[in-house]
Amino acid sequence: MTLTLAKPQRREFADGAALAPAFAQWTANLLQKSVDERGEALLIVSGGTTPKRFFAALALSAIDWARVTITLADERCVPDDNPRSNARLLRETLLRDHAAAARFAPLADSRLAPEQELAAANARIADLPLPADVVVLGMGDDGHTASWFPGADNLAEAIDPGARTLVLPMRAPGAPEPRLTLTARVILRARALALHIEGADKLKTLERAFGPGPIEEMPIRAALRETAGRLTIFSA
Template sequence: MIQADFHRREFADGEELAHGLADWTAERLRVAIAAQGVALLIVSGGKSPARFFELLSDMELDWTRVAVTLADERRVPDDSPRSNARLAREKLLRNRAAAANFTPLADVRLPGDQELAAASARVAHLPLPADVVVLGMGDDGHTASWFPGADGLAEAMDLGARQLVAPIAAADAGEPRLTLTGRVILRARAIALEIEGEAKLATFAAALEPGPEEAMPIRAVLRRAADRLTVFSAKQT
């Protein structure tokens, strides 16, 4: 088993988890603003974050000093129901958090190479390193858009990746995607991993066992950033 020095917080269900994660995130953003004048929050898409986003959106802090971007994005229009940017705008960037400064990743109006260059330039202008990165995990052990078997996966997960943003294409990823690389995610000051349900807890337990990172990319976070990782888990969704 991986000897990872991460913190772990366990909750009865997904509702309690969402409250705990929102409080934890807001407090770290407040600390960052007090120390630096600004804070950078990186969030993920999927189904699990919706409750967390809604709670965080009404947390009391100076949202005008918070920059928000995405850990990854599908190459789909902003109004697509599969767009992470749409989810963030509808669930997070409202209430008090409407004052935050949001930087999307994808822009499908551009050709692929231009879209990647534009995304990389936008991320480079954010106040890195990130103060908080909130990640999810798939049943296959992927996180962000680091999918097992994806072309360019090793480079995308690399702490010293040449790029801040990488293109990802994998059989299980559906649409082509853009993802932040290990150069951004693994250098964050604090990382949260949200895990809900028995199936994902089983996947997480498997990820703690020895094995290649390419087979279960969440291992890259567990092995290279465990000292800054807090796992938020609940058996019930």
């Protein structure tokens, strides 16, 4: 991949409580701008524990949610009611209050056989108003983002901006369950991206990711290097 000379913008906060409303306002402003200009907006978010306060704050934003579609950057292949389901997390924390009016396009469907589930996921993403207006990424202590894990079986294709598909299955030593993940063809083409990280350990991981080394070793480097001019880092 070609390195870019642009650098991400950085917004730093004292703690997660201060970060959440500012990040929510930034996201809401971009979504409403897209609705005003294009008549619709697409938001792609990540799961995990870090974004819960951000989701709660974003759900309270009074924008035209009826014209916003939300989907996930990745999903564990588990039933919707499983505590580790990202879809369940969104329904409990984001798809409520004002944001209950948004359209949600889930990534996984555990009722289907794996091959059918993958085909259905690709069809759902292809039907969305791409490119995404905002992609919100997280980062693990190993430098993964979405389900782009170091050592994952389909990592090389997942981080390729010219990937043949929009969604790939992913198995990795650092992931207990099989997963579905959006590829770089979707994530890296977004109009705006945000990286949300909290905690001293994550900040140390981020500084390592800014250093030299292959993207496969710390896949968050794909976003840091390929989308820097469109990327804002929100950290606490």
